[in-house]
Amino acid sequence: EAGVAQSPRYKIIEKRQSVAFWCNPISGHATLYWYQQILGQGPKLLIQFQNNGVVDDSQLPKDRFSAERLKGVDSTLKIQPAKLEDSAVYLCASSSTSGVGDTQYFGPGTRLTVL
Amino acid sequence: AQSVTQLDSQVPVFEEAPVELRCNYSSSVSVYLFWYVQYPNQGLQLLLKYLSGSTLVESINGFEAEFNKSQTSFHLRKPSVHISDTAEYFCAVSVIKAAGNKLTFGGGTRVLVKP
Numbered sequence: 001e002a003g004v005a006q007s008p009r010y011k012i013i014e015k016r017q018s019v020a021f022w023c024n025p026i027s028g029h030a031t032l033y034w035y036q037q038i039l040g041q042g043p044k045l046l047i048q049f050q051n052n053g054v055v056d057d058s059q060l061p062k063d064r065f066s067a068e069r070l071k072g073v074d075s076t077l078k079i080q081p082a083k084l085e086d087s088a089v090y091l092c093a094s095s096s097t098s099g100v101g102d103t104q105y106f107g108p109g110t111r112l113t114v115l
Numbered sequence: 116a117q118s119v120t121q122l123d124s125q126v127p128v129f130e131e132a133p134v135e136l137r138c139n140y141s142s143s144v145s146v147y148l149f150w151y152v153q154y155p156n157q158g159l160q161l162l163l164k165y166l167s168g169s170t171l172v173e174s175i176n177g178f179e180a181e182f183n184k185s186q187t188s189f190h191l192r193k194p195s196v197h198i199s200d201t202a203e204y205f206c207a208v209s210v211i212k213a214a215g216n217k218l219t220f221g222g223g224t225r226v227l228v229k230p
Binding site for chain 1: 119124147151156157158159160161164166205207209210211212213214215216217218219220221222223
């Protein structure tokens with residue numbers, strides 16, 4: 001079974017530029033998550049989708065971050081414009097349901113450096 | 116709100132020695148508990164989780180963790196570590212009656228196994 005795929009693996013941009021990350025979850029998984037992991041910290045949930053609907057986006061900085069999952073499969077996370085403090089690893093995860101306790105499977109992440 | 120504290124940011128240990136990684140959580144409601152492992156240049160993988168039943172849970176590679184409700188702890192132990200256990204370990208919780216399946220992570224403990 002293929003795991004969660006993410007691209008690109010690495011991205012370097014200047015502050016105030018835009019960037020987008022792509023995630024393809026495990027086939028058949030209805031729930032998709034985006035986490036932000038700043039160096040030295042644990043991951044923090046940015047947004048959770050159930051199919052193509054948003055379940056939780058309470059910690060997403062909506063003035064600059066946006067995410068979509070239009071067909072309920074793959075997803076894109078965008079930052080516009082980027083700030084220095086957005087430098088982090090962006091992790092995508094998926095689970096078969098949104099049931100609490102359901103195992104989340106993580107992709108390898110995209111490491112973003114904002115200069 | 117929930118929070119997770121991992122008391123040790125780094126734990127050096129010799130091969131074949133025991134290791135214990137400490138995790139304490141704070142929550143006003145009941146939670147499920149998880150340990151994830153992140154090997155170098157890889158995504159997070161579930162190591163074990165506690166949902167209900169026996170408070171001692173085991174993983175397939177020799178780790179075990181015990182849920183202690185009175186002390187709000189979920190410490191991870193292994194009686195004899197291998198070089199291949201070198202990784203970063205994250206403790207996490209999710210609220211049992213929440214609408215989504217959000218994981219709240221601790222800051223991580225980096226384990227370095229020395230020969």
